């Protein structure tokens with residue numbers, strides 16, 4: 421086929437799901453990614469783009485629907501970039517997530533897996549999030565319906581989610597079913613108030629405008645609801661005007677915070693947070709533990725499933741207790757955030773050392789130890805980059821870890837951190853991952869000294885293709901030299917072509 425594609429129509433059967441949420445089909449020798457398709461569909465598709473070595477298509481007409489098809493609940497489905505699997509039954513979502521984890525680890529990562537436990541799903545596939553972040557924009561994204569009917573958007577001042585692939589256009593959200601429904605009422609009231617007052621909505625190209633972001637964090641368990649407004653101009657009177665308007669209407673809001681961000685980028689975690697009313701944090705509960713979370717700290721966004729995820733970590737920790745012992749001596753909790761995992765498993769450990777980049781999260785971690793009335797002498801939290809802090813010197817001062825728990829962000833562990841783990845050689849590593857492709861890369865790097873004895877995927881994000889995976893690693897009796905391996909033979913975790921080929925088998 422020529423470098424540029426002449427769009428065409430064809431009928432295909434969708435045979436699998438790719439890790440980015442699209443369905444996968446074959447056309448001649450090509451892998452075709454089909455947007456909003458469900459594996460099992462037979463459909464007429466419009467192939468409109470070449471992407472690396474693959475084709476991209478959208479559905480024109482479903483000839484035979486998949487038995488796994490479901491009616492999406494959300495009116496924004498298809499236009500919004502989130503919840504791409506809402507048109508698939510929840511059982512099928514879980515099946516594909518399990519398959520995705522195993523495929524990526526075994527076929528791309530070439531990791532030998534021991535016991536593969538079934539994915540832990542949820543009973544609450546909607547309203548599960550404790551955090552949502554909306555953006556204001558003066559450029560509205562047209563919905564699929566509006567595009568189909570060639571309609572323009574009447575109102576450009578919108579508040580919602582960035583359109584997929586755009587950094588300046590926002591899809592106006594009327595109802596999102598991922599959080600408590602009161603959040604929809606509050607967000608819509610904020611937008612209506614701002615339009616009536618003729619306040620400016622942010623322009624992400626010109627970098628002008630008053631209103632930038634609106635963040636909600638809440639806990640169903642503690643009943644707290646934090647609202648945080650991010651503004652591009654330092655105008656406390658206007659902020660107060662809006663907050664007073666909301667306070668009179670929404671008693672559910674327990675704290676009002678705001679940040680002035682005049683930077684060109686929208687990252688606000690490095691900026692001072694101002695409190696109008698309430699506390700500068702909210703409290704979340706996972707299992708028996710309470711956690712104080714400040715607005716700039718990372719915290720798991722699906723608390724019900726987070727408790728189950730941490731439960732898996734705890735099971736694995738329990739399973740590798742030295743004989744005759746009820747506690748491990750020393751555990752390192754890497755990428756510790758607000759100390760949540762270490763605290764959750766603390767009754768199985770004598771001492772825990774948590775390491776985390778964000779200083780405010782480390783302060784929260786200390787606060788959480790006190791909040792749960794745990795003995796502070798059993799904990800140590802260090803703020804800084806793991807590349808610098810995880811070292812031989814740390815082990816010599818604090819002790820060598822019996823077990824390391826690691827929970828890195830989506831990009832996985834830095835190669836230096838992996839090297840340090842290989843040097844420290846704890847008896848076991850428990851690796852919690854939110855991106856199986858980077859976990860596969862890291863497990864491969866660790867495989868000279870570690871074998872994977874158990875894995876358990878956990879579904880933290882229903883209706884998306886995202887999946888979390890916990891792996892239990894055991895140190896080998898001696899170093900393994902991989903047959904035929906050349907040092908430096910790296911896996912590219914972002915290769916969607918490889919992912920598609922692997923998923924096709």
Ligand SMILES: C[S@@+](CC[C@H](N)C(=O)[O-])C[C@H]1O[C@@H](n2cnc3c(N)ncnc32)[C@H](O)[C@@H]1O
Pocket residue numbers: 718719720754755756757758759760761775776777778781804805806807827828829830854
């Ligand atoms: C996926 S979160 C996990 C947090 C925590 N374990 C939990 O369950 O809530 C990853 C955390 O790693 C931190 N982080 C990212 N890069 C880091 C680095 N290079 N060194 C230390 N911490 C880092 C982030 O700030 C974030 O809190």
